[in-house]
Amino acid sequence: MDVTLLYFDDCPNWKIADQRLAAAAADRADITVTRCRVETIEEAERVGFHGSPSILVDGVDAFAEPGAGVGLSCRVYRTPDGLAGAPTVEQLRAALGVAPEGER
Template sequence: MNVTLLYFDDCPNWLDTDRDLRTIAAEHPQIVIERRLVETAEDADATGFRGSPSIIVDGVDPFADPDAPVGLSCRIYHTPSGPAGSPTLEQLRAAILGGLTTTP
């Protein structure tokens, strides 16, 4: 399983998401994490970047909001505690592991 973390440097929230993704990857070695820096508006358009951080699981954004604008901005996630700059560890686990099949 491939997970891509899209981010830009001006939004620090990606660091929390990166930490949580590392935790999940350590628990599930079959998960490969790639980090991709989005630097320009052109990069944002090309990737469909809807804010930092964005998590792409096997080519799909499990937190996608089709109404969110594409561009260099910090992204807001709806968490059990209210709006936040990144999803919770539990939300990430559900988004990633929900698509993970285990083999005996």
């Protein structure tokens, strides 16, 4: 499985997402995580960048919401604890098809 973390440098949340993604994928040798910095509006439009951080699983935005805009902006995620700048580890595990912590 190919996972891509899309981000831009000024985003304060991409490193948190990167850490959580590493934790979620740690037990799966078949998951390859790539980081891709998006630098221009043109590039954001080309890759369908819905804000930083964005997580693509096999090329598909795992957390896309209908009508989400494209551009160089920070992204907000709905989590069990409210809105946050990155998905939780459990949300990432679910998106990657990784069993929850207590079931491994």
